[in-house]
Amino acid sequence: MEQDSVKIALIGFGTVGAGVAKIILKNADHIAHKTGIKLELAHVVDTDLTRERPVQLPDGLLHSDLDKAINDPQVDIAIELVGGTTFAGDLQKRLLAAGKNVVTANKALLAERGQEIYQVARENNRCVAFEASCCGGIPLIGAIRSGLAANKISAMYGIVNGTCNYILSGMSREGKDYATALKEAQDAGFAEADPTLDVNGADSAHKLAILASLAFGVTIDYNAIAVTGIEGINLSDIKYGSELGYAMKLLAIAEQTEMGLSLRVHPAFISYDEPLAQVSGSFNALSAFGDAVGHTSYYGRGAGMMPTASAVVADIIEVAQGNAGRCFAGAAAFGRPGRAPSLCPNEKVSSRFYLRLSVVDQAGVFARIADVLGRNKISISALLQHESESSDKVPVVIMTHHALQGNMEKALEELAQLDVVNASPICIHVVTPPVDE
Amino acid sequence: MEQDSVKIALIGFGTVGAGVAKIILKNADHIAHKTGIKLELAHVVDTDLTRERPVQLPDGLLHSDLDKAINDPQVDIAIELVGGTTFAGDLQKRLLAAGKNVVTANKALLAERGQEIYQVARENNRCVAFEASCCGGIPLIGAIRSGLAANKISAMYGIVNGTCNYILSGMSREGKDYATALKEAQDAGFAEADPTLDVNGADSAHKLAILASLAFGVTIDYNAIAVTGIEGINLSDIKYGSELGYAMKLLAIAEQTEMGLSLRVHPAFISYDEPLAQVSGSFNALSAFGDAVGHTSYYGRGAGMMPTASAVVADIIEVAQGNAGRCFAGAAAFGRPGRAPSLCPNEKVSSRFYLRLSVVDQAGVFARIADVLGRNKISISALLQHESESSDKVPVVIMTHHALQGNMEKALEELAQLDVVNASPICIHVVTPPVDE
Numbered sequence: 001m002e003q004d005s006v007k008i009a010l011i012g013f014g015t016v017g018a019g020v021a022k023i024i025l026k027n028a029d030h031i032a033h034k035t036g037i038k039l040e041l042a043h044v045v046d047t048d049l050t051r052e053r054p055v056q057l058p059d060g061l062l063h064s065d066l067d068k069a070i071n072d073p074q075v076d077i078a079i080e081l082v083g084g085t086t087f088a089g090d091l092q093k094r095l096l097a098a099g100k101n102v103v104t105a106n107k108a109l110l111a112e113r114g115q116e117i118y119q120v121a122r123e124n125n126r127c128v129a130f131e132a133s134c135c136g137g138i139p140l141i142g143a144i145r146s147g148l149a150a151n152k153i154s155a156m157y158g159i160v161n162g163t164c165n166y167i168l169s170g171m172s173r174e175g176k177d178y179a180t181a182l183k184e185a186q187d188a189g190f191a192e193a194d195p196t197l198d199v200n201g202a203d204s205a206h207k208l209a210i211l212a213s214l215a216f217g218v219t220i221d222y223n224a225i226a227v228t229g230i231e232g233i234n235l236s237d238i239k240y241g242s243e244l245g246y247a248m249k250l251l252a253i254a255e256q257t258e259m260g261l262s263l264r265v266h267p268a269f270i271s272y273d274e275p276l277a278q279v280s281g282s283f284n285a286l287s288a289f290g291d292a293v294g295h296t297s298y299y300g301r302g303a304g305m306m307p308t309a310s311a312v313v314a315d316i317i318e319v320a321q322g323n324a325g326r327c328f329a330g331a332a333a334f335g336r337p338g339r340a341p342s343l344c345p346n347e348k349v350s351s352r353f354y355l356r357l358s359v360v361d362q363a364g365v366f367a368r369i370a371d372v373l374g375r376n377k378i379s380i381s382a383l384l385q386h387e388s389e390s391s392d393k394v395p396v397v398i399m400t401h402h403a404l405q406g407n408m409e410k411a412l413e414e415l416a417q418l419d420v421v422n423a424s425p426i427c428i429h430v431v432t433p434p435v436d437e
Numbered sequence: 438m439e440q441d442s443v444k445i446a447l448i449g450f451g452t453v454g455a456g457v458a459k460i461i462l463k464n465a466d467h468i469a470h471k472t473g474i475k476l477e478l479a480h481v482v483d484t485d486l487t488r489e490r491p492v493q494l495p496d497g498l499l500h501s502d503l504d505k506a507i508n509d510p511q512v513d514i515a516i517e518l519v520g521g522t523t524f525a526g527d528l529q530k531r532l533l534a535a536g537k538n539v540v541t542a543n544k545a546l547l548a549e550r551g552q553e554i555y556q557v558a559r560e561n562n563r564c565v566a567f568e569a570s571c572c573g574g575i576p577l578i579g580a581i582r583s584g585l586a587a588n589k590i591s592a593m594y595g596i597v598n599g600t601c602n603y604i605l606s607g608m609s610r611e612g613k614d615y616a617t618a619l620k621e622a623q624d625a626g627f628a629e630a631d632p633t634l635d636v637n638g639a640d641s642a643h644k645l646a647i648l649a650s651l652a653f654g655v656t657i658d659y660n661a662i663a664v665t666g667i668e669g670i671n672l673s674d675i676k677y678g679s680e681l682g683y684a685m686k687l688l689a690i691a692e693q694t695e696m697g698l699s700l701r702v703h704p705a706f707i708s709y710d711e712p713l714a715q716v717s718g719s720f721n722a723l724s725a726f727g728d729a730v731g732h733t734s735y736y737g738r739g740a741g742m743m744p745t746a747s748a749v750v751a752d753i754i755e756v757a758q759g760n761a762g763r764c765f766a767g768a769a770a771f772g773r774p775g776r777a778p779s780l781c782p783n784e785k786v787s788s789r790f791y792l793r794l795s796v797v798d799q800a801g802v803f804a805r806i807a808d809v810l811g812r813n814k815i816s817i818s819a820l821l822q823h824e825s826e827s828s829d830k831v832p833v834v835i836m837t838h839h840a841l842q843g844n845m846e847k848a849l850e851e852l853a854q855l856d857v858v859n860a861s862p863i864c865i866h867v868v869t870p871p872v873d874e
Binding site: 004019023027030031033034035036037131137138139142143146147148149150151152214217275278290291292293294295296297298299300301306307309310311312313314317318321322323326327329330331332333339436 | 441456460464467468470471472473474568574575576579580583584585586587588589651654712715727728729730731732733734735736737738743744746747748749750751754755758759760763764766767768769770776873
């Protein structure tokens with residue numbers, strides 16, 4: 001069988017890099033049989049030449065001479081796996097200028113400096129492929145870019161950070177508090193020693209910027225995404241939510257609204273009836289709604305050595321086949337003076353809300369709370385109050401119907417000032433994806 | 438922005454055809470913006486020119502002159518939506534010979550005569566694209582072919598027929614018997630007037646043949662797939678299974694085993710903990726396991742006008758970009774003297790089983806049943822017996838550990854001959870996908 005051979009420079013031989021080398025060395029024949037593309041590692045570049053890795057490279061492949069790889073005219077595709085947004089960005093631009101197509105998992109770089117990189121790619125008639133940047137092994141970029149290409153996407157809801165989902169699952173299932181669940185995620189290797197970018201929602205926002213840009217064919221300003229992380233989540237809210245039939249997830253959301261595109265990352269309650277509510281542990285999933293296709297959903301491992309490497313190698317094949325290049329060249333989202341979307345202001349976001357108040361147990365309290373909500377056009381859909389041992393700290397949980405976020409913020413300020421409310425109210429979004437029946 | 442314009446002949450203006458026209462007329466600008474491909478309908482061909490369709494075509498587009506469309510040199514892509522396996526097959530071959538790339542949703546044709554069609558495509562340096570043939574709007578072909586291309590796939594488990602899933606969901610959720618649930622599926626438009634090919638499993642087997650061929654890079658003989666439909670399913674088994682924590686689904690299964698590739702379609706119990714168990718109504722889903730990626734899953738509408746049209750139009754774009762053509766040319770599965778897989782004989786399939794016996798209520802019955810099972814190397818994992826009003830028809834439900842299907846068949850014969858067993862035993866597979874933790 002005729003096969004196109006493709007020579008690859010792998011730059012960054014860390015965890016994912018080792019996974020990529022492992023797949024290429026182990027599955028190259030199988031891949032060639034299935035796709036007609038024969039993958040060959042030509043260079044593996046890293047500054048650390050001695051560390052033990054879980055893969056044995058052929059002699060002479062690993063070196064630290066970046067220029068040698070960049071200047072090798074035989075190399076068609078370079079894989080950037082060094083991470084970070086400064087050196088990696090300059091590296092990607094050098095590689096593109098040297099005529100290499102670039103495959104990367106670097107979501108932070110693409111979310112923050114994507115247009116700059118794409119521009120260089122376009123000038124050099126090359127492409128950047130980044131299936132591995134969003135939700136690891138789930139072939140999500142391909143699904144959104146090509147699989148749903150016929151659709152106007154109306155909304156996407158994603159659990160796109162495995163660390164957060166592992167922590168929230170631990171809290172939900174085993175009743176652990178946040179600190180304990182985080183510690184366990186770290187011990188199990190599902191959270192970094194410094195988990196800041198995961199738990200504060202920034203990583204989810206990076207992925208949302210990339211996915212929304214493809215889904216809506218627009219240029220996304222990463223800094224315009226409203227982000228709340230999971231650091232402040234209290235176990236009691238997870239328990240109350242569960243009693244009411246809701247699971248708590250950190251959601252990355254892109255919704256076309258009448259007021260424009262709403263982009264946000266925040267903890268949210270989602271009904272147990274939704275497929276997303278069933279996604280537990282370090283798994284990721286995304287539900288996308290299209291005007292023709294209706295509700296579709298994608299599930300799998302969002303991180304880890306082999307799942308991420310699976311996406312990197314899929315991209316290498318797509319680039320070698322020329323598919324990634326043509327998709328990149330044709331897409332409005334990349335390095336073109338694309339449409340900047342009209343964004344929905346946060347105060348205009350319409351959502352249901354979960355509200356927890358700690359109140360004094362006395363007559364007339366409910367009336368005063370209901371009055372504040374009513375004046376701010378917020379109506380109550382469910383109410384939960386258990387008997388309490390303390391009469392001055394009675395937790396009251398309220399689920400609202402749809403209300404404007406701006407109105408809810410105003411109501412929260414007013415509620416905090418009531419003398420019968422004795423702590424800052426807790427407010428969490430309740431997300432109800434469109435019904436497709 | 439530069440755009441590649443592509444002229445399309447749509448052949449077969451039925452339900453899906455109308456959906457395709459609707460998308461192209463409505464979303465062409467949006468698609469051009471997102472992909473760089475401008476879609477243009479050049480011909481819509483059907484024998485029925487008068488029927489009302491839910492889309493208004495520009496004047497002069499609809500005609501019944503097939504030759505005019507085939508001989509139009511401006512047409513790049515032809516969409517075959519006439520269905521069936523004889524005329525449609527000849528039509529696809531004529532289109533390919535005339536230099537058109539073919540997009541189709543015709544799973545029966547590709548499963549039964551695919552190699553013949555692919556051969557003609559190859560000879561003419563054209564391709565056949567068929568995302569719409571498997572699970573409608575879910576971009577499953579792309580995910581298996583490209584998204585998971587780096588992986589050796591070990592297994593796939595799919596709910597790939599919406600009619601059967603709608604019927605089984607109706608039986609499970611609302612306690613309807615098979616006939617009532619089928620009638621309701623027909624009334625709701627989720628089952629044909631003649632539902633034979635859906636409920637007997639043939640449609641699922643068609644899809645399995647196509648998906649397995651891509652996933653494993655092999656040529657699949659459709660007739661080698663062992664198929665059992667849902668016609669014989671009894672409501673009481675759904676209820677007992679549910680008590681034990683299992684949902685009943687019609688599964689299409691491809692598993693790499695030590696004895697070869699096992700391909701089969703049959704009703705199966707699957708644990709409520711599995712994502713597939715949560716897929717209800719007319720939705721479809723597929724779980725695929727790869728050696729690098731682990732467990733991935735895909736969910737959405739498997740049929741219907743707009744979801745299927747979504748996949749057809751996605752394919753048109755893929756063909757226009759040249760991606761479908763390159764994937765087709767490179768893949769071993771299409772029209773090449775590909776590897777025929779070594780198939781696992783059905784009697785060597787290892788599975789857990791659900792067994793329901795109607796027995797006489799007397800001492801020693803369990804011992805005799807256990808003796809038959811034990812001699813056939815089948816061990817019991819759970820047992821369920823409710824009190825019964827009748828002492829000669831006591832239902833006993835047994836869940837087994839893994840056993841060989843051949844041994845189970847032998848045990849069933851022996852059990853049927855016991856004088857304490859007074860009806861044919863009911864036996865249903867219990868499917869346990871690999872654990873990915």
